[in-house]
Amino acid sequence: MGISRRSLFGAGAGxxxxxxxxxxxxSSASGRKELVFWQFYAPTPVGGSPDVVKQSQxxxxxxxxxxxxxxxxxxxxxxxxxxxxxxxxxxxxxxGPDIFLLSPGDFARYYNGGVLAELTPYMEPAAVKDFxxxxxxxxxxxxxxxxxxxxIEPLAMFYSxxxxxxxxxxxxxxxxxxxxxxxxxxxxxxxxxxxxxxPNLQGYYQNFTWYPFLWQTGADAVSHGxxxxxxxxxxxxxxxxxxxxxxxxxxxxxxxxxxxxxxxxGGGYATMSLSGIWTVAAFKYRKxxxxxxxxxxxxxxxxxxxxxxxxxxxxxxxxxxxxxTAAKFCVWALGSMEQExxxxxxxxxTVAKSDIAPRASALAAGRKAGGYDHPVMKKFADxxxxxxxxxxxYPPVVYKAISDAIQxxxxxxxxxxxxxxxxxxxxxxxxxxxxxxKIL
Numbered sequence: 001m002g003i004s005r006r007s008l009f010g011a012g013a014g015x016x017x018x019x020x021x022x023x024x025x026x027s028s029a030s031g032r033k034e035l036v037f038w039q040f041y042a043p044t045p046v047g048g049s050p051d052v053v054k055q056s057q058x059x060x061x062x063x064x065x066x067x068x069x070x071x072x073x074x075x076x077x078x079x080x081x082x083x084x085x086x087x088x089x090x091x092x093x094x095x096g097p098d099i100f101l102l103s104p105g106d107f108a109r110y111y112n113g114g115v116l117a118e119l120t121p122y123m124e125p126a127a128v129k130d131f132x133x134x135x136x137x138x139x140x141x142x143x144x145x146x147x148x149x150x151x152i153e154p155l156a157m158f159y160s161x162x163x164x165x166x167x168x169x170x171x172x173x174x175x176x177x178x179x180x181x182x183x184x185x186x187x188x189x190x191x192x193x194x195x196x197x198x199p200n201l202q203g204y205y206q207n208f209t210w211y212p213f214l215w216q217t218g219a220d221a222v223s224h225g226x227x228x229x230x231x232x233x234x235x236x237x238x239x240x241x242x243x244x245x246x247x248x249x250x251x252x253x254x255x256x257x258x259x260x261x262x263x264x265x266g267g268g269y270a271t272m273s274l275s276g277i278w279t280v281a282a283f284k285y286r287k288x289x290x291x292x293x294x295x296x297x298x299x300x301x302x303x304x305x306x307x308x309x310x311x312x313x314x315x316x317x318x319x320x321x322x323x324x325t326a327a328k329f330c331v332w333a334l335g336s337m338e339q340e341x342x343x344x345x346x347x348x349x350t351v352a353k354s355d356i357a358p359r360a361s362a363l364a365a366g367r368k369a370g371g372y373d374h375p376v377m378k379k380f381a382d383x384x385x386x387x388x389x390x391x392x393x394y395p396p397v398v399y400k401a402i403s404d405a406i407q408x409x410x411x412x413x414x415x416x417x418x419x420x421x422x423x424x425x426x427x428x429x430x431x432x433x434x435x436x437x438k439i440l
Contacts, residue, residue, distance in 0.1 A: 213237040
């Protein structure tokens with residue numbers, strides 16, 4: 001019997017005592033031993049864009065290299081979205097994959113559920129230290145590693161140079177503060193220019209893009225084991241996004257996916273878009289001649305520059321038939337001190353995609369190879385990345401309380417102060433009985 005749906009979705013302490021899980025590990029039709037790797041890159045779906053093809057090729061080469069050297073083979077299985085109930089449902093049914101990609105937002109759920117295999121025994125101490133601490137913190141527990149980041153993805157504001165020129169706006173008009181962001185949006189509206197695009201679809205991604213605005217104020221959702229959400233900072237951050245929607249400077253519904261700034265800017269739907277560093281590669285492969293720029297996220301008066309450091313990690317199923325080999329694969333792929341492993345990270349972050357490499361050695365090698373010479377990549381690496389904090393690993397109840405507050409303020413015109421209190425009460429009620437990995 002697999003772990004229960006309730007245990008996985010709630011990620012409480014009771015999940016730690018769950019019985020062993022089955023996994024996708026087994027034998028192929030040819031009789032060879034095989035581990036299944038769920039991810040959303042390969043094999044490439046028919047009609048994939050050039051950037052998606054590059055990313056698929058990276059995954060395929062990695063697996064081909066492993067399979068050529070090892071008796072136990074890896075099979076890639078394409079899953080459209082991993083940050084949804086499909087993965088939890090698979091584990092609940094005893095059909096979870098042997099290896100999969102996991103975001104920080106889901107770490108607590110799967111760690112508390114006893115799903116994640118420890119990777120530390122297969123890593124050199126130097127390799128553990130090679131990963132940047134702010135990004136690695138949300139993949140560890142009690143000093144032990146349970147996930148290896150393949151990338152670091154800071155957020156920023158992308159803007160269209162063409163749209164700026166048509167609206168007769170100069171670089172000096174670009175917003176550096178929250179007040180300037182609202183003024184900039186007003187200028188776009190009065191000049192009938194495309195608006196500012198903020199992620200507005202409820203979910204983990206919207207929360208991820210909103211958190212930096214909370215942190216810029218010095219506030220936090222959880223602090224010292226209690227809610228910190230009923231704070232002036234949380235209310236101000238909720239009010240900012242509410243103002244953007246309620247005044248019409250950001251659309252209530254987006255004509256393109258929230259994370260696709262290339263479609264938003266390049267399609268003429270937006271002058272400015274809140275997005276991540278992955279957008280650089282998307283422009284490179286999809287609209288290489290398009291003129292765009294990037295600025296750090298605007299900050300409130302007296303606030304501190306902050307961005308969120310997102311990105312996915314390789315994790316191994318602790319309850320599979322061969323968790324040791326699954327863990328060894330993750331380390332071989334991303335967490336070894338071998339040059340092949342380091343170069344694989346460089347290639348992912350500077351060729352297949354455009355990300356900050358999660359390892360100091362890989363970032364240095366990427367810089368040396370020119371991977372961060374592009375002006376936007378250089379700005380991300382030198383100016384934006386240093387202001388980052390790892391994407392939080394809030395349990396589902398905490399995430400949902402914050403998500404509901406954002407949505408209510410944006411689209412129902414709710415009072416930010418009341419929503420901050422409501423979310424804070426929900427978080428505190430949950431934390432009184434929470435037993436699990438430390439909330440970061």
